[in-house]
Amino acid sequence: MEKRADIAIVGAGILGLAHAYAAARRGLRVVVFERDMRASRASVRNFGLIWPIGQTHGLMHQLAMRSHSNWLQVLKETKLPCWPTGSLHLVYRDDEAAVAREFAEVAPGLGYDCAWLKREQVLARSAAVRVDKLIGALWSPVELTIDPRATLAALPAYLSERFGVQLFYGSAVRNIDLPLVAAGNEQWKVDRAIVCSGDDFESLYPDAYAGAGLTRVKLQMLRTEPQPAGWSLGPALAAGLTLRFYPSFGVCHSLAALKLRILQETPQYDRWGIHGLVSQTASGELTLGDSHEYGLCVDIFNREEIDELIVNYITGFLNAPTMRIAQRWYGVYAKHPDQTYLSLEPAQGVRIVTSPGGAGMTLSFGIADQTSAEMEL
Numbered sequence: 001m002e003k004r005a006d007i008a009i010v011g012a013g014i015l016g017l018a019h020a021y022a023a024a025r026r027g028l029r030v031v032v033f034e035r036d037m038r039a040s041r042a043s044v045r046n047f048g049l050i051w052p053i054g055q056t057h058g059l060m061h062q063l064a065m066r067s068h069s070n071w072l073q074v075l076k077e078t079k080l081p082c083w084p085t086g087s088l089h090l091v092y093r094d095d096e097a098a099v100a101r102e103f104a105e106v107a108p109g110l111g112y113d114c115a116w117l118k119r120e121q122v123l124a125r126s127a128a129v130r131v132d133k134l135i136g137a138l139w140s141p142v143e144l145t146i147d148p149r150a151t152l153a154a155l156p157a158y159l160s161e162r163f164g165v166q167l168f169y170g171s172a173v174r175n176i177d178l179p180l181v182a183a184g185n186e187q188w189k190v191d192r193a194i195v196c197s198g199d200d201f202e203s204l205y206p207d208a209y210a211g212a213g214l215t216r217v218k219l220q221m222l223r224t225e226p227q228p229a230g231w232s233l234g235p236a237l238a239a240g241l242t243l244r245f246y247p248s249f250g251v252c253h254s255l256a257a258l259k260l261r262i263l264q265e266t267p268q269y270d271r272w273g274i275h276g277l278v279s280q281t282a283s284g285e286l287t288l289g290d291s292h293e294y295g296l297c298v299d300i301f302n303r304e305e306i307d308e309l310i311v312n313y314i315t316g317f318l319n320a321p322t323m324r325i326a327q328r329w330y331g332v333y334a335k336h337p338d339q340t341y342l343s344l345e346p347a348q349g350v351r352i353v354t355s356p357g358g359a360g361m362t363l364s365f366g367i368a369d370q371t372s373a374e375m376e377l
């Protein structure tokens with residue numbers, strides 16, 4: 001029997017699943033091919049932070065907010081664990097406070113929902129914060145935490161049951177020559193295809209990727225043992241180093257002084273692109289990270305020095321019952337030097353959609369809506 005669908009999606013990371021969702025909601029017959037036996041790459045290796053506050057104002061922030069509302073819809077329908085707890089950027093130094101205060105002043109006018117909190121107001125929102133030398137925090141009620149491993153495991157069944165999407169795991173797409181898609185040992189006939197193959201730039205359309213300017217970014221991550229029952233993180237936590245990491249804070253004039261101080265005082269953080277984020281999981285663990293090493297050739301060996309720097313920094317602002325580390329891993333994402341993500345048309349009817357960088361969980365559903373509009377699905 002001929003295997004037929006309206007659209008094929010390559011890759012069952014979050015970008016592939018979000019595109020499958022967008023296409024299926026528009027009434028298309030969708031087939032998804034994933035080469036691994038289950039999603040194992042960037043989409044299950046992250047914090048699960050849906051983080052609009054970090055996205056540059058304008059189009060990127062709007063895309064994040066559109067994605068955020070799709071996430072809420074999907075999470076409601078799937079009843080998957082999520083924590084709509086917002087975020088705190090904690091500040092312990094005057095130059096950090098200057099950036100947080102400045103952002104809280106200008107950002108509401110740019111469409112962000114955020115405010116400066118004084119020390120006592122921070123402590124009223126979070127029991128997980130170190131009090132010593134705390135000055136205050138940038139508070140945003142918008143950020144949402146999901147459990148990436150639980151979500152990526154459950155979304156395929158939801159797409160299949162709710163929309164009839166067909167998903168094939170252990171099925172690498174070897175060639176696309178529309179209407180034919182060769183996946184595993186099978187051949188499918190489809191009208192269109194969307195390639196969401198993450199940081200695989202070599203297998204499909206290598207020529208299109210070759211000139212696109214993408215690189216890979218390696219991040220080291222850790223996870224604590226489960227925290228005691230009844231303890232909860234509350235808002236996702238970040239601190240001063242994060243203010244110099246996300247592009248949204250680039251609107252602050254005070255940022256230059258903070259960056260300079262970090263470079264001079266603690267160059268090791270810049271050397272490894274370290275900042276400190278903390279999120280919680282469905283099993284009560286805390287996910288801790290991260291570092292950033294750039295280059296097409298990823299070092300497959302982790303550096304203990306980086307893990308130590310991450311844990312030491314986070315211990316400076318997080319007050320959790322246990323910091324015993326249960327898991328360590330690294331993740332890799334694709335990144336474009338200056339575009340929010342890459343969308344290419346390597347052949348008629350085929351789109352490559354990749355490299356949302358460190359914001360793929362945040363932007364995925366917004367990007368999928370954008371692709372659907374552009375392809376007139």
Ligand SMILES: Cc1cc2nc3c(=O)[nH]c(=O)nc-3n(C[C@H](O)[C@H](O)[C@H](O)COP(=O)(O)OP(=O)(O)OC[C@H]3O[C@@H](n4cnc5c(N)ncnc54)[C@H](O)[C@@H]3O)c2cc1C
Binds near residue numbers: 196331357362
């Ligand atoms: C450590 C870490 C922390 C992060 N934290 C956050 C966060 O908190 N918030 C946030 O917004 N973003 C975060 N990100 C970024 C986010 O995880 C990524 O941007 C996002 O997961 C990318 O999704 P993707 O679907 O493009 O890629 P992937 O998850 O890599 O999925 C691509 C899939 O395509 C499959 N594939 C490739 N080639 C083929 C083929 N030929 N045939 C079939 N299948 C194929 C692969 O096997 C893979 O499963 C983080 C990333 C990392 C690494």
